[in-house]
């Protein structure tokens with residue numbers, strides 16, 4: 001009965017909320033769409049935290065697309081042995097996951113302990129940071145600890161077909177029944193994160209801000225440096 005809820009009903013509750021929430025948000029507050037910059041409040045921690053997190057998460061996202069949406073038969077047809085896949089996924093996923101985790105740790109500490117940032121944070125800002133940190137910590141625990149202590153988990157025969165079935169509205173809960181609990185928790189919390197994303201600063205994910213990665217890092221310049229440069 002619980003498996004029916006978590007692996008058949010819950011994904012549509014959360015993904016549905018995400019889609020409806022995004023539509024509501026764009027109608028209700030089109031100008032507020034985006035991630036309101038907090039750079040003016042604190043710059044140094046943001047510079048390191050944001051860069052590490054964003055570069056890390058871009059590669060984590062790429063890894064999720066390949067590992068969760070490409071059928072295992074495609075890897076086999078391309079002659080990629082399972083062991084090679086898992087070693088490569090562990091190394092690249094692990095490095096990207098550590099970068100994203102470190103960045104998120106810096107952003108979390110900044111949001112909670114920096115007085116000016118904290119004072120200007122909404123409940124939604126704080127919730128988004130905690131959820132992100134939690135999802136990334138559990139994901140990293142799978143890739144870096146579970147896979148190396150228990151052995152590489154073959155999610156390409158369980159989570160992968162389950163996700164693809166969810167996307168075509170034909171989910172098969174039996175695929176998820178024997179997935180390790182730590183991965184089940186990762187997925188449940190990740191879906192919750194997606195559900196609340198339109199109501200938080202994470203909404204900017206959905207406008208594919210590719211230019212964010214290469215945009216000028218400094219928007220607010222210290223006055224004395226600015227004067228030196230122009231003067």
Ligand code: HEM
Nearest residue numbers: 060063089093094097135136139140142143155187190191
């Ligand atoms: C429903 C959506 C998701 C599913 C099914 C999923 C599934 C997985 C799985 C199976 C792993 C383990 C990979 C391995 O064994 O190497 C993993 C790792 C990870 N996940 Fe997710 N995940 C989802 C969403 C997310 C989200 C939204 C985030 C971050 C915001 C995230 C962050 C991570 C990180 C940082 C890792 C460790 C690094 C890596 O292996 O890529 N995941 N995820």
